[in-house]
Amino acid sequence: MMYAGTGREKPDFLATVDVDPNSPTYSKVIHRLSMPCVGDELHHSGWNACSSCHGDPSADRRFLILPSLVSGRVYVIDTQKNPKAPSLHKVVQPEDIVKNTGLAYPHTSHCLASGDIMISCLGDKDGNAKGNGFLLLDSEFNVKGRWEKPGHSPMFGYDFWYQPRHKTMISSSWGAPVSFTKGFDLQHVTDGLYGRHLHVYSWPDGELKQTLDLGDTGLIPLETRFLHDPSKDTGYVGCALTSNMVRFFKTKDGSWSHEVAISVKPLKVQNWILPEMPGLITDFLISLDDRFLYFANWLHGDVRQYNIEDPKNPVLVGQVWVGGLIKKGSPVVAMTEDGKTWQSDVPEIQGHRLRGGPQMIQLSLDGKRLYVTNSLFSAWDRQFYPELVEKGSHMLQIDVNTEEGGLKTNPNFFVDFGAEPDGPSLAHEMRYPGGDCTSDIWT
Numbered sequence: 377m378m379y380a381g382t383g384r385e386k387p388d389f390l391a392t393v394d395v396d397p398n399s400p401t402y403s404k405v406i407h408r409l410s411m412p413c414v415g416d417e418l419h420h421s422g423w424n425a426c427s428s429c430h431g432d433p434s435a436d437r438r439f440l441i442l443p444s445l446v447s448g449r450v451y452v453i454d455t456q457k458n459p460k461a462p463s464l465h466k467v468v469q470p471e472d473i474v475k476n477t478g479l480a481y482p483h484t485s486h487c488l489a490s491g492d493i494m495i496s497c498l499g500d501k502d503g504n505a506k507g508n509g510f511l512l513l514d515s516e517f518n519v520k521g522r523w524e525k526p527g528h529s530p531m532f533g534y535d536f537w538y539q540p541r542h543k544t545m546i547s548s549s550w551g552a553p554v555s556f557t558k559g560f561d562l563q564h565v566t567d568g569l570y571g572r573h574l575h576v577y578s579w580p581d582g583e584l585k586q587t588l589d590l591g592d593t594g595l596i597p598l599e600t601r602f603l604h605d606p607s608k609d610t611g612y613v614g615c616a617l618t619s620n621m622v623r624f625f626k627t628k629d630g631s632w633s634h635e636v637a638i639s640v641k642p643l644k645v646q647n648w649i650l651p652e653m654p655g656l657i658t659d660f661l662i663s664l665d666d667r668f669l670y671f672a673n674w675l676h677g678d679v680r681q682y683n684i685e686d687p688k689n690p691v692l693v694g695q696v697w698v699g700g701l702i703k704k705g706s707p708v709v710a711m712t713e714d715g716k717t718w719q720s721d722v723p724e725i726q727g728h729r730l731r732g733g734p735q736m737i738q739l740s741l742d743g744k745r746l747y748v749t750n751s752l753f754s755a756w757d758r759q760f761y762p763e764l765v766e767k768g769s770h771m772l773q774i775d776v777n778t779e780e781g782g783l784k785t786n787p788n789f790f791v792d793f794g795a796e797p798d799g800p801s802l803a804h805e806m807r808y809p810g811g812d813c814t815s816d817i818w819t
Contacts, residue, residue: 377389377390377391377408377418377769377793377796377801377802377803377804377819378416378417378418378751378754378801378802378803378804379414379798379799379801379802380414380415380416380417380418380446380447380754381417381446381753381754381755381757381758381765381802382754382765382799382800382801382802383765384798384799384800384801385414386410386414386798386799386801387410387411387412387413387414387416388410388411388416388417388418388444388801389408389409389410389411389801390408390409390411390418390440390442390453390462390818390819391405391407391408391793391803391818391819392405392406392407392408392409392460392461392462392816392817392818393405393406393771393791393816393817393818393819394406394816395745395747395773395789395816395817396816397788402788402789403788403789403790403791404791405791405793405796406460406816407460407461407462409453409461409462409463409464411444411449411451411464412464412467413447413449415446415447416444416445416446416447416449416451417444417445417446417447417753417754418442418443418444418445418451418804419443419444419445419483419753419804419805420443420483420484420485420804420805421440421441421442421443421485421805421807421818422440422441422484422485422486422487422493422495423437423439423440423441423485423487423807424436424437424438424439424440424441424452424487424493424515425437425438425487425491426486426487436456438454438455438456439452439453439454439455439465439517440452440453440455440462440807440818441453441485441493441495443482443483443484443485443495444482445481445482445483445498445753446481446557447470448470448473448474448480448481448482448501449467449468449469449470450467450468450473450482450485450495450513450517451464451466451467451468452464452465452466452467452468452517453465455809455818459809459816460816462818465517466517468513468517468518468519470501472519473497473511473519474500474501476519476521477497477509477511477519477521477522478500478501478507478509479497479500479507479508479509479511479522480497480498480499480500480501480503480507480553481497481498481499481503481508481533481553482495482496482497482498482511483495483496483497483498483533483534483535484496484534484535484536486536486537486538488580489540489580490580491514491515492512492513492514492515492520493512493513493514493515493517494510494511494512494513494523494536495510495511495513496508496509496510496511496533496534496535496536496547497509497510497511497533498532498533498534498550498552498553499533499552499553499554502554503552503553503554503555503557504552504553504554505531505532505533505551505552505553505554505569506529507529508529508530508532508533509522509523509524509529509530509533510522510523510524510533510536510547510582511523523582524577524582524583524584525581525582525583525584528577528582528583528584529584530547530549530573530575530584530587531549531571531573531575531587532549532550532551532552532570532571532573533547533549533550534547534548534549534550534571534597534598534600535547535548535598535599535600535613536548536600537600537601537602537611538579538580538602539579539602539606539608539609539611540579540580540606541606541607542579542609542626543578543579543580544576544577544578544579544609544626544632545576545577545578545579545580546574546575546576546577546600546602546611546613546624546632547574547575547577547600548571548574548575548597548598548599548600548613549570549571549572549573549574549575549596549597550570550571550596550598551564551569551570551571551596552564552569552570554569555569555570556570556753556755556756557755558755559755559756559758559759560756560759560760562650565595565596565617570595570596570617571596571597572589572590572591572592572594572595572596572597572615573587573588573589573590573597574587574588574590574597574600574613574624574632574634575587575588576588576632586631586632588624588632588633588634590613590615590622590634592618593615593618593620593622593636594613594615594618594620594622594634594636595615595616595617595618596615596616596617596618597613597614597615597616597622598613598614598615598616598657598658598659599613599614599658599659599660599661600612600613601613601660601661601662603662603666603687604662604664604665604666605666608666609625609626610623610624610625610626610687611623611624611625612624612637612660612662612669614657614658614659614660614671615657616654616656616657616658617654617656618654619639619640619641619642619654619655619656619657619673620636620637620638620639620640620657621636621637621638621639621657621660621669621671621690622634622635622636622637623635623636623637623687623688625687635688637687637688637689637690638682638690640654640655640657640673640676642654642655643676643702643710643711644710644711645701645702645708645709645710645711646708646709646711646717647707647708647709648701648708653675653676653701653702653708653710654675655673655674655675655676655678656673656674656675656676656733657671657672657673657674658671658672658673658674658735658736658752659671659672659735659736659737660672660737661737661738661739662684663739663743663778664739664741664743665743666684666685667683667684667685667778668681668682668683668684668693668743668776668778668781669681669682669684669690670682670737670739670746671737672733672734672735672736672737672748673700673733673734674700674732674733674734674735674750674752674760675700675701675733675760676700676701676702676720676733677697677698677699677700677701677702677703677720677722677733677734678695678696678697678698678700678720678734679695679696679698679734679737679746679748679774679783680692680694680695680783681693681694681695681776681781681782681783683781693780693781693782694776694777694781694782694783695783696774696783696784696785697720697721697722698722698723698730698733698734698748698772698774698785699722699730699731699732699733699734699750700720700722700733700734701733701760701761702718702719702720703719703720703721703722703730704719704720704721704722705719705729706719723785723787725772725785725787725789725790726787726788726790728770728790728792730770730772731750731761731763731764731767731768731769731770731794732750732751732757732761732763732764732769733750733761734748734750734772735748735749735750735751735752735804736748736749736750736751736803736804736805736806738805738806738807738808738817739776740808741808742778743776743778744775744776744778745773745774745775745776745786746773746774746775746776746783747771747772747773747774747806747817748771748772748773748774749769749770749771749772749803749804749805749806749819750764750769750770750803751764751769751802751803751804752804754802757802764802765800765802766800767794767800768792768793768794768795768796768799768800768801768802769793769794769800769801769802769803770790770791770792770793770794770803771789771790771791771793771803771806771819772785772786772789772790773785773786773789774786791803803819804819805819806818806819807819
């Protein structure tokens, strides 16, 4: 949960939300862990141990890693002592990171089989993209160095995912922090301050083997996911600005290629800053059985479910509108090809009008509940959804049909972060503690 960028001089915090429908505190925040500093902008999160540690009896998924995108701090949270009330274990200070690696703006965190933690960093301390790379922390969360070999840093940084059986890691590219931290300026895309490439690394030795130029169909590639099956050599990346889901895959000669698998057409609109509005695909995920892919269109306002049993030919099987700029009551209207106008029907939940657009998503382990929050980044929230900064985020739950496909909002679940004790706050990524699919969730 974030106060950074909202104008409220309060520290960001980790909220524990009760998602057990049989609990008396269902759909409520039951604990708040405030960070010790102001201005962090907590963004993504990861674990100290995960499936990559399979076979290591000493591996224990106990610590949640919380990189702070703006301040550069990395918080380590102990979730084991009391899962309903996590506690702060350690703070990795940005000065230590910069001194030892030159890296800043930490984003995605993944655990490694070695016990180390790897974090993508989007630039240097001055916000230049050329300073980006991958930070390594050891198992005691001390700064160890950079992961990639010298001279093998990507052009831009953002997300990454690795597939050990194919000895490959693939990373994506948002843009230069000096640009995106000030809000979005379309001219900066033309100026080369945003990415359109995927970077293919040898795993685990960190050699940049190939750079895939996604071209004009792949502007601002963000979240990156391989299929969960470790034998598979295919995955997807969501390209925000062009709103395409691009599939990447290994070719017969061992190199990697790509193709557009899903395309969300821009909408012709009236009363907006541009004549056409992209969907702006932000977060996406793949179900554990690799049958379904879900993603959010932050500007259009819909969440989609695709059957990807044939990874080359995804099929839309579920869609629900839970916000966006073209909802009924908004000054912005969409136009059909024949000139008619329309707006999306967005339900109220428990009497609350939904704010912003769907952004981060988290799927329960059984695949039946999809949780949604709506903050992207405070500077972008303020630019595109000023009401979100003023009134705060919320968290929703969508029921998932895991047999034939289909999405439906749960009318009994609504967490209003506009009613926080310290004032409205912004909700970003969520994490399950694991195990029971109906326990608690952190955001």
